[in-house]
Amino acid sequence: MSKPAMSKPTAPINSAFSGLTVLKADLKKQAQIEKLKAEQRLADEQAAKIAAQDADSVALFRNATQGTKQFVQEARPQTITPKLLKAKAADAMVLARRAAAIGTDGASIDGISDTKALLNPVASEATLSFRQKTLQHRVFDQLKAGNLRWVHAVDLHGCTTEQARAAVLEIIRVAQHDPEALTPLVIKIVHGKGTDATLKTYVNSWLKQHPEVMGFISAPTNQGGTGAVLVLLKRGNDAFSDK
Numbered sequence: 587m588s589k590p591a592m593s594k595p596t597a598p599i600n601s602a603f604s605g606l607t608v609l610k611a612d613l614k615k616q617a618q619i620e621k622l623k624a625e626q627r628l629a630d631e632q633a634a635k636i637a638a639q640d641a642d643s644v645a646l647f648r649n650a651t652q653g654t655k656q657f658v659q660e661a662r663p664q665t666i667t668p669k670l671l672k673a674k675a676a677d678a679m680v681l682a683r684r685a686a687a688i689g690t691d692g693a694s695i696d697g698i699s700d701t702k703a704l705l706n707p708v709a710s711e712a713t714l715s716f717r718q719k720t721l722q723h724r725v726f727d728q729l730k731a732g733n734l735r736w737v738h739a740v741d742l743h744g745c746t747t748e749q750a751r752a753a754v755l756e757i758i759r760v761a762q763h764d765p766e767a768l769t770p771l772v773i774k775i776v777h778g779k780g781t782d783a784t785l786k787t788y789v790n791s792w793l794k795q796h797p798e799v800m801g802f803i804s805a806p807t808n809q810g811g812t813g814a815v816l817v818l819l820k821r822g823n824d825a826f827s828d829k
Contacts, residue, residue: 675739676760678753682745685752685759698751703791710779714790714815717801721818725770729818732806736816737767739774742785750777750785754792762798762819771821774805776814786813793817 708714717726728734738761742750754775761773777789793799798820805814 674737674764675741676753676757678740678742678745678749681740681756681760682749682752685756698755698792698795700747700751700788700791702795703788706791707787708783708790710781710783710786711812712783712786713804713812714786715803716790716794716799718799721800725818726801726803729770729772729801729816730803732809732816734770734772734816734818735768736772736774737761738764739776741776742789743776743778745785747784747788750788751792754789755796758796758798758817758819762821767821769821771819773817773819774809774814775817776810779813789815 715730725734738757740753740757742753745753757773757775761767761771775789775793777785779786793802793815800818800820802815802817804812805816809816
């Protein structure tokens with residue numbers, strides 16, 4: 587009489603597979619945490635670098651506003667504190683990934699045309715300048731002189747066109763949602779020059795198309811010159827508009 591076949595134990599094997607799955611999930615989660623930490627360290631290092639290069643703009647802002655009336659119309663005067671004066675620089679790649687993941691407010695990536703840029707190239711050493719008709723001339727003059735302090739900046743060197751576009755749209759969104767940002771709200775975009783001024787041409791066109799941009803101008807020499815642009819954004823009830 588033959589003995590009945592004994593079934594192989596499956597519980598230990600299933601348990602082992604379950605434990606392996608949990609381990610893999612933990613390792614993946616830890617890797618994501620380490621990646622985020624590395625991106626934050628990189629952003630902090632870039633912030634320190636840009637802030638150091640532009641430290642003298644704090645003195646320019648104070649000298650320009652000393653003895654003059656504040657620009658804010660019918661709004662509570664804002665105290666300029668060291669916390670507000672600290673520049674916030676973001677890594678372009680991080681901004682591009684955020685934009686791809688969550689989208690952007692005000693203008694989508696698809697809503698900004700590259701064709702207009704290609705039809706209107708700018709020279710490497712050209713000075714960029716744009717002002718909405720409703721923007722007060724005195725505010726634009728202050729922007730042109732480099733007397734309006736920026737608190738958000740991004741360097742687009744090394745970016746592809748897609749990454750640069752996403753980073754520009756995202757830093758505009760981030761700046762407008764920053765409750766500690768100064769008024770007027772100004773950001774700085776370092777696009778570089780290059781032989782063909784490719785990114786400079788694109789940035790010039792993207793900003794002109796963006797509905798939240800009131801004006802922009804190539805930065806003064808001590809803030810990047812024609813390799814960077816200072817951008818004035820809309821904020822709140824648009825105190826600097828002639829509407």
